[in-house]
Amino acid sequence: MRKTACGVAAVLPALLAGCGASGAGPGGDGPTGTLTVFAAASLTDAFPELGKRLEEDNPGLTVQFSFAGSSALATQISQGAPADVFASADQAQMAVVASAGRTDGEPQVFARNAPRIAVPEGNPAAVTGLADFAREELALAVCAPDVPCGAAAEAVFAAAGVPPRPDTLEEDVRAALTKVELGEVDAALVYASDVAAAGGAVEGIAFPEAEQVVNDYPVCVLDGARNAAAARAFVDLVLSAEGRRVLTDAGLRAP
Amino acid sequence: MPAPLLVPAVLGVLFLALPLVGLLVRTPWSQLGPQLAAPGVGQALRLSLVSATLATLLSLLMGVPLAWVLARSRARGRTVLRALVTVPLVLPPVVGGVALFLVLGRQGLVGSWLDDAFGITIPFSTTAVVIAETFVAMPFLVISVEGALRAADARFEDVAATLGAGRWTTFRRVTLPMVAPGIAAGAVLCWARALGEFGATITFAGNFPGTTQTMPLAVYLALQRDPDAAIVLSVLLLGVSLATLLLLRDRWLGRAGVP
Numbered sequence: 001m002r003k004t005a006c007g008v009a010a011v012l013p014a015l016l017a018g019c020g021a022s023g024a025g026p027g028g029d030g031p032t033g034t035l036t037v038f039a040a041a042s043l044t045d046a047f048p049e050l051g052k053r054l055e056e057d058n059p060g061l062t063v064q065f066s067f068a069g070s071s072a073l074a075t076q077i078s079q080g081a082p083a084d085v086f087a088s089a090d091q092a093q094m095a096v097v098a099s100a101g102r103t104d105g106e107p108q109v110f111a112r113n114a115p116r117i118a119v120p121e122g123n124p125a126a127v128t129g130l131a132d133f134a135r136e137e138l139a140l141a142v143c144a145p146d147v148p149c150g151a152a153a154e155a156v157f158a159a160a161g162v163p164p165r166p167d168t169l170e171e172d173v174r175a176a177l178t179k180v181e182l183g184e185v186d187a188a189l190v191y192a193s194d195v196a197a198a199g200g201a202v203e204g205i206a207f208p209e210a211e212q213v214v215n216d217y218p219v220c221v222l223d224g225a226r227n228a229a230a231a232r233a234f235v236d237l238v239l240s241a242e243g244r245r246v247l248t249d250a251g252l253r254a255p
Numbered sequence: 256m257p258a259p260l261l262v263p264a265v266l267g268v269l270f271l272a273l274p275l276v277g278l279l280v281r282t283p284w285s286q287l288g289p290q291l292a293a294p295g296v297g298q299a300l301r302l303s304l305v306s307a308t309l310a311t312l313l314s315l316l317m318g319v320p321l322a323w324v325l326a327r328s329r330a331r332g333r334t335v336l337r338a339l340v341t342v343p344l345v346l347p348p349v350v351g352g353v354a355l356f357l358v359l360g361r362q363g364l365v366g367s368w369l370d371d372a373f374g375i376t377i378p379f380s381t382t383a384v385v386i387a388e389t390f391v392a393m394p395f396l397v398i399s400v401e402g403a404l405r406a407a408d409a410r411f412e413d414v415a416a417t418l419g420a421g422r423w424t425t426f427r428r429v430t431l432p433m434v435a436p437g438i439a440a441g442a443v444l445c446w447a448r449a450l451g452e453f454g455a456t457i458t459f460a461g462n463f464p465g466t467t468q469t470m471p472l473a474v475y476l477a478l479q480r481d482p483d484a485a486i487v488l489s490v491l492l493l494g495v496s497l498a499t500l501l502l503l504r505d506r507w508l509g510r511a512g513v514p
Contacts, residue, residue: 069479072478075478144462146477169462169468171462175458182357184360184378
């Protein structure tokens with residue numbers, strides 16, 4: 001059935017990408033077709049850069065991304081979402097995918113990310129550290145405990161002995177960041193990479209307890225990948241020195 | 256019944272009903288009790304029902320007069336006005352939530368003034384939930400009521416006027432009773448939409464148990480952690496909303512003569 005679909009699609013170049021042909025292209029020996037990468041929301045800036053490089057090195061390859069909270073992505077992948085690669089913001093969500101039998105090989109840690117306080121430009125509420133998250137009068141955003149950044153936040157507050165009083169528990173780290181960018185909260189607990197991504201609109205405040213809660217980011221080719229060759233090439237790029245450079249430029253740390 | 260109507264109709268029913276069947280088949284019924292007793296579930300359900308009802312009342316208050324203006328006025332800006340009313344229908348709710356921030360947020364056009372003058376901040380409060388739900392759901396009411404007003408025979412209003420009734424009296428004593436079934440149907444639609452509202456709420460009101468976490472938000476977050484719990488919560492929300500609608504239909508729509 002799939003063969004027929006691809007036969008038809010061959011006539012329609014626009015649809016060719018959708019078939020996920022995984023063999024070598026006529027122009028070279030690199031992967032072609034479409035590669036689908038599911039990646040944690042905190043990779044929204046670094047990964048497209050890597051995708052672009054892989055596309056440049058492999059004419060005929062299209063890399064598409066789905067960015068969301070790692071937990072949402074893990075659920076989608078466990079339900080059979082057609083993804084080739086999964087990059088998670090923590091080990092727990094990779095474990096969800098692994099227990100659903102969808103990892104192909106061992107997941108490898110490619111980056112680390114530390115929590116950081118994000119405040120709007122100019123820091124209007126004069127936030128200085130984690131202790132400010134206990135201030136009732138501030139508007140504060142923290143990730144929901146169900147997503148990795150929320151789990152990290154819980155650990156951070158426990159380590160610091162601060163009982164946080166957030167006004168909202170955000171569904172993913174970028175939603176928390178957006179509220180800082182809009183100036184609607186005085187502070188949010190996000191990752192260092194998010195602060196880097198926001199540019200001038202957001203200021204980051206580092207704090208000592210962050211070092212105890214550094215997340216590992218694992219990446220893995222998925223079982224049943226429609227484009228396994230491209231998936232491997234992408235994972236290799238992410239783990240390479242070049243990949244590391246792009247990731248550290250985006251505010252992540254080397255593993 | 257002619258096959259050209261019957262076949263697509265059956266397909267339509269299957270298309271709408273099968274996801275529901277899927278949900279019911281996958282429901283871990285043994286978990287229903289523990290989930291119902293889980294902390295926060297009752298709270299989220301109560302908040303959903305209260306905020307959807309408040310949003311419907313707000314919509315009735317503003318939407319019925321607005322529908323009347325759309326249906327009866329002959330002003331030139333009417334087409335533009337109607338297009339504006341349907342904006343929330345085409346706007347992705349998340350975008351609606353961001354737009355509400357830009358108006359009612361702390362830095363928003365109106366919100367910054369509210370903050371400076373009265374110390375009122377709307378985002379991340381139950382008020383924000385009601386506002387987000389009203390924004391998304393009111394167009395459903397307006398469109399139903401406008402349709403009912405257009406379908407109603409305007410000659411009754413003319414007769415009332417010739418008998419000396421003022422426009423306000425005519426509206427209250429003649430127009431409103433005439434379109435009551437349309438208003439009821441619109442209110443039900445509006446309430447149902449408000450109850451299921453997710454995108455604008457999680458954006459503008461945020462997510463905090465007790466103040467802004469409605470059932471759809473609770474379902475979404477449960478899905479991140481425990482899909483079974485999410486299914487149980489969905490079925491619960493579905494059950495409560497269906498029960499409410501059936502109850503209302505008997506008491507309210509039934510009497511008003513809508514089949």
